[in-house]
Amino acid sequence: MRRWLPFVVSGAIVAFALHVLYGTVQRIDFRDVLSHLGTIPLESVVLAALFAATVYLTLATYEAIVARFVDGPVSGRRAALTALIATPIGHAIGWGALSGGAVRYRLYAAVDMRPLDIGRMVLYVAMPYAAALGLLLGLALVLRADEAAELLRVQADLARGSGLALLALHAAYIVLVLRRRAPVQVGRIWFRLPPPNLTAVQYVIGITEVCCAAGVLYVLLPASVELPFLAFVAVYVLAILAGLASSVPAGLGVFESMLLVLLPQVPPEQLLGAALVYRLLLSVAPLAFALLLFGAYETWSRLPEQRRRAAERAAARAARDER
Secondary structure, three states: OOOOHHHHHHHHHHHHHHHHHHHHHHHOOHHHHHHHHOOOOHHHHHHHHHHHHHHHHHHHHHHHHHHHHHOOOOOHHHHHHHHHHHHHHHHHHOOHHHHHHHHHHHHHHOOOOOHHHHHHHHHHHHHHHHHHHHHHHHHHHHHOHHHHHHHHOOOHHHHHHHHHHHHHHHHHHHHHHHHOOOOEEEOOEEEOOOOHHHHHHHHHHHHHHHHHHHHHHHOOOOOOOOOOHHHHHHHHHHHHHHHHHHOOHHHOOHHHHHHHHHOOOOOHHHHHHHHHHHHHHHHHHHHHHHHHHHHHHHHHHHHHHHHHHHHHHHHHHHHHHHO
16 A cells, blocks of 8 residues: 555546646637736736746755755855756756756765765755745644635635644644754654754745745736735645645646636636746746756866866877877
């Protein structure tokens, strides 16, 4: 069961997403989706782009902080560059800790960082997003229980109770960080908890990342949608979690289907148009920028080797000429 259950859950989520998308596609004309793109105000697109840029700049700053905490041979500048390359690639491919981790291994191993320290970097980089998703969902369910209950089609008490349970888990984790210094065992794996000061930074970075990412989509929704931001965060986090559980790269299709289910008050063509611009600003454009950076890095890093080989060839020719 433990071997097959993740595949069953992922398959069920993908099947549900396909069912929702198929039913929606049958009812809308995609010419309406494209026409809605022209109705999105320019200032909304600019604000959404600023939110998207803030997401990646925040993560680059955090990775530079983690590099100093790990105390390896990596400078803050290289760590920030690595974040700007690895994070968009990991987000687009899916399973960011693995796909983005492979890119991090390539860039950090080039400066002789130990594999164990690279693994610690990958783990610490993944923690803020996971922590913020749970914390913000808990806060939204507690502080906006009535709106969240209406969106999720459950009782307000159930929504509030679920939020309190999530907040209790985070409180227990913070107490554990404050009181435990020995490594913690999860299954067969031992790992050391981050210190309290790094944990505080992780929560701040994670909340900033999730709120700015949610803000990208929130400002693109039609102005007629009267939904408080905190209630929207609950919808956004649930859609993101469904996409992560599906194992589909970037939750493509699953994320949109969850939005269609949880936001029935938004016209589908307008919601899909906003989601399309959201994908372009938060995934496609950063991915293109990351690939350009990666290509420039690989070209630049090979220049010293090319110069050395050219010098060796010149020296060999000179030696033959002397003979």
